[in-house]
Amino acid sequence: MPLLDQINCPQDLRKLDPSQLPELAEEIRAFLISNVSRTGGHLGPNLGVVELTIALHRVFDSPSEPIIFDTGHQSYVHKILTGRQGDFPTLRKPGGLSGYPSRAESPHDWVENSHASAGLSWADGLAKAYRLQGREDHVAVVVGDGALTGGMAWEALNNIAVAQDERLVIVINDNGRSYTPTVGGVATQLSVLGKQLTAIRTDRRYERLLHRIKETVLGAPVIGQMIYGLMHGFKMGVKDVLAPQGMFSDLGLKYVGPIDGHDVAAVELALQRAKGFDAPVLVHCITQKGRGFKAAEQDEQDRFHAVGVIDEVTGESLAPGVRSWTDAFGEELARIAATDDQVVALTAAMLHPTGLDRFATLFPDRVFDVGIAEQHAVTSAAGLATAGLHPVVAVYATFLNRAFDQVLMDVALHKLGVTFVLDRAGITGPDGPSHHGLWDPSLLGLVPGLTLSAPRDEPRLCEALRTAVKIDDRPSVIRFSKEALPSPVPSIAKAGSVDVLFGEGSGRVLVVGYGQLCGMAVEVGQRLAQQGISATVVDPVWALPVSADLISLVAAHELVLTIEDNEIVGGLGARLSQECRAAGLDTRIREFGVPSQFVPQGARSELLAELGLTAQQLARFATEQIAATERQQSFTRAE
């Protein structure tokens, strides 16, 4: 019987003999490849943490001793070991297993937020609370080398280094990559000497000896203390020479490593030793992303960080190749950059996912990968713009949440021309609540002067991008969804700056579409016309600031529907309503979009339908509203 079949909880894992663990690791690898190649998901990261996760669950008694995963995309092995093997066919599916820890799934899961570099702060808070509550439980946290390029991780380490009385074990999962190789940051070589020195440093007898020397010296005359100081300096010097600890030794944190993160016995021993201290300890594991799957081990295009449905032998994608918004953006920006050498680009460790790889190939010195550091990216862009360049910051919409203050206070306050290109805007789908790009219009709508476009198709994307890179006195934003590019949606007329997509420009119902939902807006107009209700459908093209042309169109209709693929609280429709009120209009405006809630994982089309965002539901609403108006009017006439 396969070992994996005997594992339904961490206690089962702890019953295994150490000699069985390598075999279990291989069974888990085969399970991951077989399942994730069918469902899609974070195959590379999880293949890299098999032994590390086995060791964690043998040393720490989860859930009373929490195991936190920074970003959480590498928690599949954790889920396998905590009784959820049978759910993997539903991974990232509607109502299925989350691709990240989920409190609703298991008491072993803690952090559902998939935004990187937050894990250490979570662990610090938990460890502080346990100390105050008199609990002796340890907290363990796994943080990747990529996540360690995020500033928040260093805010946490700075505090953890001060609070030396937290029972906290920090496991650095150093596979040398975010998506692409982690530039700078935590780069390490396996060192036999490093391992021996680690053994000395983390042996209790070593600590007791140090403590006795310190006690003796402190009672000794000055000369004794000078000798101790020299010895301590020598020890530190020897340590740094024999086992470079890089930035960690300066923090004063106890450091164990580097360790071969695929040697389960070595990791388990290191974790046991680290746990022996009632103080924070760093355990630095060197791992290989995609280990055990050759195509993933040799991944130069970041294709195996997050995969779709793939061949489980070759790794080749089995999904039909479709042209995406990302492709269109990457190609157009490269064309722009070829004729405008002021244009530069920044990515937060997502060169390929945001489509900047094309630009980087053509103009390598004009693309900056700052690591998972969106706040730094934005303010560095402010510096670039101040010097006369035009930076394009390409991030996923949800990750810009993190850098709102930098957009507001570094870019907008200084009236700087920075363009933000937000991929994965709106409902994304399989990555769940913290990955949908729902909040950027509401947040960015607060930024004075900011201009925002949600192109409806590729021609409009290209036009918006060419316009944006010429805006040099305020932030400009272009947002588009994760979906495949839609067919072009032509305009039939212009109403000033507004594209008319259907109808005459006046009538009973005005339907304002934003972004990819313009196609749906046109279908709403068509349905209304079929029922004899005159409707106009428009695309504002630049949604912020709200144009006077759009307000004039509102004045020419009796009912307005706005349709957007994001939060409606403070969204684009809400902004239009506010501006119309300020202009003295009392036209009925109903905003359709995503209500203030967290949206679960699922298929984008199904999630939109569940949120009432279908042409049928929207047309029905408008029809009912018009009918109610007509009833009211006939009633009034009859009086």
Ligand SMILES: Cc1ncc(C[n+]2csc(CCOP(=O)(O)OP(=O)(O)O)c2C)c(N)n1
């Ligand atoms: C704030 C933020 N920005 C970007 C991302 C996208 N992202 C997900 S995983 C990842 C790389 C993480 O690298 P690392 O921490 O080394 O983990 P590994 O995948 O190597 O195990 C990135 C950039 C994110 N989740 N959060």
Ligand SMILES: CC(=O)[C@@H](O)[C@H](O)COP(=O)(O)O
């Ligand atoms: C964990 C993380 O943030 C990314 O890996 C994300 O899952 C990628 O999303 P896409 O698959 O939409 O590129």
Ligand SMILES: [Mg+2]
């Ligand atoms: Mg990594």
